Amino acid sequence: MTAWFITPVALVLALTACGSAPDADQTGAVPTLPKQNETLLPPMKIAKPVGWGSTLPTVPAGFSITPVATDLKIPRQMLVLPNGDILVAEGTGGNESVLRPKDLIAGYIKSLGKSGTKGGNRITLLRDTNGDGRADVRTVFIDGLDAPYGLAFVDGSLYIANQGALLRFAYRDGETRITTPGVLVTLLPSRVNHHWTKSLAASADGTKLYVGIGSNSNITERGMEVEEDRARIWEIDRASGAHRVYATGLRNPTALAINPQTNALWAVSNERDELGARLVPDYLTSIRPGGFYGWPYSYWGQNVDPRVHPQNPTMVAKAIAPDYGLGSHVAALGVTFVTGAGLGNGYAQGVFVGEHGSWNRQDLAGYKVVWIPFAGGKPSGKPRDFVTGFINAQGQARGRPVGVLFDARTGALLVADDLSNTVWRIAPTATR
Numbered sequence: 001m002t003a004w005f006i007t008p009v010a011l012v013l014a015l016t017a018c019g020s021a022p023d024a025d026q027t028g029a030v031p032t033l034p035k036q037n038e039t040l041l042p043p044m045k046i047a048k049p050v051g052w053g054s055t056l057p058t059v060p061a062g063f064s065i066t067p068v069a070t071d072l073k074i075p076r077q078m079l080v081l082p083n084g085d086i087l088v089a090e091g092t093g094g095n096e097s098v099l100r101p102k103d104l105i106a107g108y109i110k111s112l113g114k115s116g117t118k119g120g121n122r123i124t125l126l127r128d129t130n131g132d133g134r135a136d137v138r139t140v141f142i143d144g145l146d147a148p149y150g151l152a153f154v155d156g157s158l159y160i161a162n163q164g165a166l167l168r169f170a171y172r173d174g175e176t177r178i179t180t181p182g183v184l185v186t187l188l189p190s191r192v193n194h195h196w197t198k199s200l201a202a203s204a205d206g207t208k209l210y211v212g213i214g215s216n217s218n219i220t221e222r223g224m225e226v227e228e229d230r231a232r233i234w235e236i237d238r239a240s241g242a243h244r245v246y247a248t249g250l251r252n253p254t255a256l257a258i259n260p261q262t263n264a265l266w267a268v269s270n271e272r273d274e275l276g277a278r279l280v281p282d283y284l285t286s287i288r289p290g291g292f293y294g295w296p297y298s299y300w301g302q303n304v305d306p307r308v309h310p311q312n313p314t315m316v317a318k319a320i321a322p323d324y325g326l327g328s329h330v331a332a333l334g335v336t337f338v339t340g341a342g343l344g345n346g347y348a349q350g351v352f353v354g355e356h357g358s359w360n361r362q363d364l365a366g367y368k369v370v371w372i373p374f375a376g377g378k379p380s381g382k383p384r385d386f387v388t389g390f391i392n393a394q395g396q397a398r399g400r401p402v403g404v405l406f407d408a409r410t411g412a413l414l415v416a417d418d419l420s421n422t423v424w425r426i427a428p429t430a431t432r
Contacts, residue, residue: 027324027327027382029324029379031300033279036306038306039274041274042274042360042361043362045359046359047113047357047391049116049419051398052398052399053398055389057387057388057389058388059386059387059426060386063345063427063429064426064428065387065424065425066424066425067424068126068128068134068135068414068425069088069126069135069138072090072120072421072422073117073118073119073120073122073421074090074119075402075403076089076091076149076197076402076416076418077334077403077405078151078405078416079158080405080414081153082173083174084128085125085126086126088123088125088126088423089123089151090119090122090123090124091121091122092147093119093193093197094163095192113397115418115419117421119147121143121144121148122148123151125139125140125141125176126138126423141176142169142177142182145167146162147162147196149163149198149199150197150198151200152201152202152209154209154238155206159185159200160200161198161199162188162198163188163197163198164187164189165186166184166185166186166198166236167182168184168185169182184241185209185241186241188213188234189229191216194216194222195215195251196214197333198212198213201257202238202258203265204258206238207238209235210234210235210236211234212252212256212267213230213231213234213253214231214251214252214254214270215251215252216230218273218274219273219296219305220308227296231248231252231295232245232247233245233253233265234246246290247288247291247293248292249294249297249315249319249320250267250295251269251272252269252270254267254269254332255267255335255354255403257336257337258337259377260337261374264286264287264377266284266287266335266337267284267285268282268283269285270331271295271299271328272305277329278328279328280300280328281300281325281328282326282330282332283322283323283324284323284324284326284335284351284353284372284379285322291320292315292320293319293320293322294320297311297315297316297319298316298319300321300325301319301321302317324372324379326353326355327365328365330366331355331356331359332354332366333355333403334353334403334415335352336351336413337351337406338350338406339408340411343426343427343428347371349375350374350380352370352386352406352413354369354401354415354416355368356400356402356418357391364395367391367400368386368390368401369387369388369401370383370384370386371383387401398419398420399417399420401416402418403415411427411428412426413427
């Protein structure tokens with residue numbers, strides 16, 4: 001067993017030391033898609049964790065960055081409460097029971113890029129009482145959770161999406177800990193749980209909650225039985241807990257947000273592997289009620305994936321092309337719209353996307369936070385790097401961004417970094 005496992009890993013690592021062709025233009029509304037290049041194993045290269053030390057992430061001129069809190073336990077998504085307190089979901093999930101040899105190899109490679117910290121399975125509260133951008137009050141707000149990820153706040157209630165259930169907690173303004181058990185709103189699909197994260201957003205009027213549910217495989221190689229109720233977004237009635245399928249065909253919708261201009265639901269989603277280092281681009285898209293976005297039968301509209309059996313031309317014909325390509329394997333895990341004047345300095349209408357970073361390319365991609373300008377409720381230009389420096393000159397990882405959140409109260413951007421276990425705050429230098 002040991003010899004079988006190590007040999008492929010060593011082979012993969014050797015192969016990934018080779019150079020790679022220039023990247024295709026996979027960003028924008030109409031990305032250039034290269035030819036398929038199906039491989040037994042994807043090319044793999046992971047950035048070795050080294051931490052930040054005394055270095056800070058790089059932000060554009062006119063902005064400063066501050067660590068709000070460090071030494072967290074795998075921070076994922078965040079929420080700002082009405083009084084300005086920041087909640088951070090910390091955890092690690094997954095309970096895979098059907099694994100192929102290549103899954104074990106990929107899992108080993110990916111583990112090399114993690115911090116080694118055990119997920120907290122909790123919500124931490126951060127409070128800045130003196131306005132210096134750093135939390136001087138920090139408490140375990142809710143513990144005993146099961147891989148919490150998505151967070152929402154509506155009408156005095158906090159909603160937490162665990163990997164297997166959506167819970168509701170009553171909240172009193174200013175409290176620093178909740179000890180009463182959460183009320184079950186609805187169970188969430190968690191059988192096998194390859195893609196365990198459950199993203200969460202509330203509708204503009206607060207009556208509905210949306211939960212993103214990832215697939216249980218790359219491309220149905222574990223069988224269709226384990227894909228029941230997966231690769232989709234649920235719409236949940238907040239009062240009753242009843243749900244309906246809102247959209248399907250999204251392999252892994254890792255973050256959800258409401259566009260404040262149109263009140264429409266948007267998502268970032270991670271696409272499939274093993275069709276080549278330059279396929280398939282992860283994406284940002286509006287979500288149409290009843291829409292089908294291709295997985296598993298096709299990608300980016302009607303580009304058929306030949307690995308899926310049986311094929312389904314009827315579903316391929318229905319597949320909606322996403323609104324905006326982010327690049328192949330960048331692993332987008334966070335999205336947030338800005339409101340009002342935004343951050344200023346040209347960052348007033350659009351979204352920030354947290355790109356956790358690739359493991360299945362010969363060159364590192366992602367590992368940054370990008371800005372995508374919007375006009376008329378849609379993306380209107382190329383992505384611009386906003387927070388960088390997560391990869392050093394030696395190709396090592398100082399950090400990896402996950403959730404991003406615009407704090408409208410202070411006009412700042414919050415970024416969760418689950419490698420250095422830090423929450424960062426980026427604000428214009430002229431104001432706090």
